Amino acid sequence: MKELSLNILDITENSLKAGSTLTHILLTETKNTLTIVIKDNGCGMSSEMCKNVINPFFTTRTTRKVGFGIPFFKLVAEQTGGSFKIESKSQKEFPKNHGTCVTAVFNKNHIDYTPLGDIVSTVITLIQGHPESDFYFKHTVGEGEVLLNTQELRQVLGDDINLNEFEILNWIKDFLKEQYENL
Amino acid sequence: MTVGEFAKQNPLNVLCMPEAEREITGCYIGDLLSWVMGNAREGDAWVTIMSNTNIVAVATLTNVSCIILAENVTLDEQALNTAKENGVNVLSSNLSAFNIALLLKDTVV
Numbered sequence: 001m002k003e004l005s006l007n008i009l010d011i012t013e014n015s016l017k018a019g020s021t022l023t024h025i026l027l028t029e030t031k032n033t034l035t036i037v038i039k040d041n042g043c044g045m046s047s048e049m050c051k052n053v054i055n056p057f058f059t060t061r062t063t064r065k066v067g068f069g070i071p072f073f074k075l076v077a078e079q080t081g082g083s084f085k086i087e088s089k090s091q092k093e094f095p096k097n098h099g100t101c102v103t104a105v106f107n108k109n110h111i112d113y114t115p116l117g118d119i120v121s122t123v124i125t126l127i128q129g130h131p132e133s134d135f136y137f138k139h140t141v142g143e144g145e146v147l148l149n150t151q152e153l154r155q156v157l158g159d160d161i162n163l164n165e166f167e168i169l170n171w172i173k174d175f176l177k178e179q180y181e182n183l
Numbered sequence: 184m185t186v187g188e189f190a191k192q193n194p195l196n197v198l199c200m201p202e203a204e205r206e207i208t209g210c211y212i213g214d215l216l217s218w219v220m221g222n223a224r225e226g227d228a229w230v231t232i233m234s235n236t237n238i239v240a241v242a243t244l245t246n247v248s249c250i251i252l253a254e255n256v257t258l259d260e261q262a263l264n265t266a267k268e269n270g271v272n273v274l275s276s277n278l279s280a281f282n283i284a285l286l287l288k289d290t291v292v
Binding site for chain 1: 215220236237239240265269
């Protein structure tokens with residue numbers, strides 16, 4: 001994938017498939033690094049499964065025998081001299097605080113660094129596809145930040161509002177873009 | 184031409200060849216794995232400088248006839264074992280991707 005935001009979309013879809021109701025997407029940039037954290041409260045995985053997901057020949061998909069979401073994300077981080085980590089607590093073992101957390105660190109100055117790309121579209125696509133789920137998106141660049149918390153949005157708009165209505169998605173898009181312009 | 188014949192007739196190292204009878208019907212060169220996934224065709228000899236387990240998975244998915252690692256790139260033992268288990272032929276060469284493609288030009292064009 002030519003944009004990290006597509007990897008983020010891919011990984012977050014795993015979270016949603018695991019039944020996450022609140023997914024954190026946290027991007028933190030320093031001068032030289034970008035750290036991406038995707039943290040969900042989904043059903044989690046056993047420690048054995050957690051070890052296996054970095055192997056492309058392991059997948060929860062039934063239509064083909066290889067899965068690339070996690071292996072590709074790990075690859076693009078490591079090829080910048082960065083790092084990758086996945087931790088998970090399964091619902092079975094941790095009924096109260098289960099979920100999965102993926103952390104990838106990129107060296108932005110490395111020649112093989114993949115640009116972040118259109119992260120606003122990724123966030124919009126996620127909300128559009130999963131309007132019942134909540135997202136906490138924060139992109140910190142030095143002192144500045146871009147923030148979207150759909151739980152807060154629901155508090156303002158009322159619980160009966162559907163987040164994938166055209167006007168709302170458009171508003172969210174402008175809201176994010178405006179924050180990026182001021183970053 | 185089969186992968187086995189091609190390997191024998193050219194200056195290539197065989198890293199593993201579980202399916203020597205696979206026919207080479209084309210050639211694809213690329214290193215961005217997601218791109219290769221979408222564009223390599225079944226039967227292609229895929230020339231790349233990437234080397235990790237992911238290339239074996241991409242080869243499985245696209246059903247290329249073999250992977251040819253260019254410019255002295257090697258593949259670790261674990262990935263090679265995965266290739267063997269999944270019937271993926273892996274060759275290597277000190278040549279550049281361009282020169283490997285030239286070896287194929289009379290075979291597949």
